[in-house]
Amino acid sequence: MTEPTFAPRVFSGIKPSGGLTLGNYLGAIKRFVEMADGEFETIYCVVDLHAITVWQDPAELTQATREVAAGYIASGIDPEKSILFNQAAVSGHAELAWIFNCVARVGWMNRMTQFKEKAGKNAEAVSLGLYAYPALMAADILLYHATHVPVGEDQKQHVELTRDIAAKFNHDYRTDFFPLTEPVIEGPAMRVMNLRDGTKKMSKSGESDMERINMLDDADTIAKKFRKARTDPAPIPGKVKELADRxxxxxxVEIYAALSGTSAEAVLAEHEGAGWGAFKPALADLAVARLGPISDEMRRLLDDPAEIDRTLARGAERARQVAAPILAKTYEIVGLVRG
Structure with a gap:
């Protein structure tokens, strides 16, 4: 039997909990823009249903959803070329998630390292949604038969779970309906780290604003944060392997490489032997040059929230057109009667 072929299609999304950071831009949005100019049909989502796995202030969630959408557009995602929408506007995500809850195994969920990290010692008190959200993530992807998902290294396990769910569904129902989606992990700064602690991911929810670069920070704030970023006494080395324990x-170095569109090796070759007192201002200047126009455009877009909402609504209608036949066929395969 020949393997089914699926049109190359990308799906990915960002959770609207807090403001966008440099980590969101370098680890996700920058690659979304690049993939939109390639061979793929691209579908980009504001995954607001994922945000409510922990309680969100409703007004702040609305604002954060619009900020992510503005960040997408300001960074170069064309909502006429790519499908851009918010997850809650397409009910198929929640519908397919329930079917996948019934396909996924509890043992698979118990192995999800992100749940263990987020729940910590309080696992009995967190929401069921936080535990089960990898099945919703699988539904996000497979509702569109997405073949590729650009993700950070920390999300690779969830794409692997998506593949497991697709494979089990196909096996249980003797079909080849869902693709085995491939994660796309490449380039520098795929996981941007905390400016005060390089062992922790840059996060919107960090204790101090000095830990992160926000996409709406002004030039002075960006310069101050990089100037105060933690380093070590040793100068910049010549080889990447010499950064292993630093x-x-x-x-x-990886942030500089990602912002300049080069490699860590090239950055080290240019700055070898320099002190951080010279490197950090150069990094700040580069960040301001790259992020400044995006931040300005985000502010302009956010001044007209009604237009952002209209853009998301148009994208949701296009998303539903792609998702509807896939969801309908899934119901048929499972044997569920729809009037």
Missing amino acids: PEARNL
């Missing part, structure tokens, strides 16, 4: 130094 997490803060490695993080700044």
Whole structure:
């Protein structure tokens, strides 16, 4: 039997919990823009249903959803070329998630390292949604028969779970309906780290605003944060392997490489032997040059939230057109009667 062929299609999304950071831009949005100019049909989502796995202030969630959408557009995602929408506007995500809850095994969920990290010692008190959200993530992807998902290294396990769910569904129902989606993990700064602790991911929910670069930070704030970023006493080395035990130094070098569109090796070749007192201002200047126009455009877009909402609504209608036949066929395969 010949293997089914699926049109090359990308799906990915960002959770609207807090503001966008440099980590969101380098680890996700920048690659979304690049993939939109390639061979793929691209579908990009604001995954607001994922945000409510922990309680969100409703007004702040609305604002954060619009900020992510503005960040997408300001960074170069064309909502006429790519499908851009928010997850809650397409009910198929929740519908397919329930079917996948019934396909996925509890043992698979118990192995999800992100749940263990987020729940910590309080696992009995967290929401069922936080435990089960990898099945919703699988539904997000497979509702569109997405063949590729650009993700950070920390999300690779969830794409592997998506493949497991697709494979089990196909096996249980003797079909080849869902593709085995491939994660796309490549390039520098795929996981941007905390500016004060290079062993932790840059996060919107960190304790101090100095830990992160926000996409709406002004030039002075960006310069101040990079100037105060933690490093170590040693100068910049000539080889990447010499950064192995220097997490803060490695993080700044990789951020520079990602912003400049080059490699960590090239950055080290240019700055070998320099001190951080010279490197950090150069990094700040580069970040301001790259992020400034995006931040300005985000502010302009956010001044007209009604237009953002209209853009998301148009994208949701296009998303539903792609998702509807896939969801309908899934119901048929499972044997569920729909009127």
